[in-house]
Amino acid sequence: MLKKVDNKWQFASENNLEDFVWSRLNSLLGLSGLKRQYRVYGDTCDILALDENSRLVILELKNVEDRYIVQQLTRYYHSLLDEKPFQQQVNYELPIRLIAxxxxFHYHNWIDKKYHQLSFEFMTFTLSQQQNEVYLQLQNLDTKENIQTTVLNGSLIQKTKVSQPQTLVITESSGTATYTRAIDNILSYYVLVKNAHKLGIPELEPSEIERLNNLGFPNKVSKLFKIRVKETRTKSGYRDISIRVPSSIGVWDFHWWVKAHVPTAIETITPSGRRHSLYRYSRG
Incomplete structure (x- = not known):
């Protein structure tokens, strides 16, 4: 999800940026997601969402500066206004919001915005590291409002004694999972070594099980998550598997790791009972 270039953090791809914004759509922008990668008249909109007034919001995300982003949003606006999808949720009597x-932003973007008949919201993002955490700061360039949120929480590095170096693990198969080597070891032990058979997935190789056992993780841990898996033999169509992990494991650490490593999982359930869907999709 993240990479470090010349000592600066970046999203590894635009897809990773989209994954992150979608997962924090409400906390970052106060929006409710409608659809990702929505295709309309040959174009593909990154994210369609609703604001608190049921206005349609079109978000176009760029991992690098792009001088044609206003033209791109203009095409989406025209096509969506013509098609009017999600009519039960969207109030089309209100103007559509366009967010880049x-x-x-290139100075051509500002010229396009200044003389355009439509209204555009420009937002910049930066990634910065403070001690063991990487933050994303989002700024609305019109209102100057700033929002900051954690992208990568590395507090576990200091709390866990693991002999291996705490290098980043990036799981390309999911495109969303970013965590430390320490977290990968811990969850491999408590989820895969102890519960693979319950989750309906193959057990690890004996040598890997031995390696994880030798790391000396405690048997008694306090934080209780659940993984919901498909189960055709039950009336509900699923069953919940209880997984206990160390208290230092964060909700999103657990969620993204499960998404990458447990293909039978359909949801994660936090200790407070909140459910998070393991949304999987492929870009068209």
Whole structure:
């Protein structure tokens, strides 16, 4: 999900940026998601969402500066206004909001915005590291409002004694999972070594099980998550598997790791009972 270039953090791809924004759509922008990668008249909109007034919001995300982002949003606006999807949720009597998110904007973008008949919201994002955490800061360039949220929480590095180096693990298969080597070891032990058979997935190789056992993780841990898996033999169509992990494991650490490693899982359930869907999709 993240990479470090010249000592600066970046999203590894635009897809990773989209994954992150979609997962924090409400906390970052106060929006409710409608659809990702929505295809309309040959174009593909990154994210369609609703604001608190049921206005349609079109978000276009760029991982690098792009001088044609205004033209792109203009085409989406025209096509969506013509098609009017999600009519039960969207109030089309209100203007459609057009939001562009990028690390920076070309001066051509500002010229296009200034003389355009439509209204555009420009937002920049930056990634910065403070001690063991990487933050994303989002700024609305019109209102100057700033929002900051954690992208990568590395507090577990200091709390866990693991002999292996705490390098980043990036799981390309899911495109969303970013965590430390320490977290990968811990969850491999408590989820896969102890519960693979319950989750309906193959057990690890004996040598890997031995390696994880030798790391000396405690048997008694306090934080209780659940993984909901498909189960055709039950009336509900699923069953919940209880997984206990160390208290230092965060909700999103657990969620993204399960998404990458447990293909039978359909939801994760937090200790407070909140359910998070393991949404999987492929870009068209």
């Amino acid at each position: 998110v990028a690390p920076s």
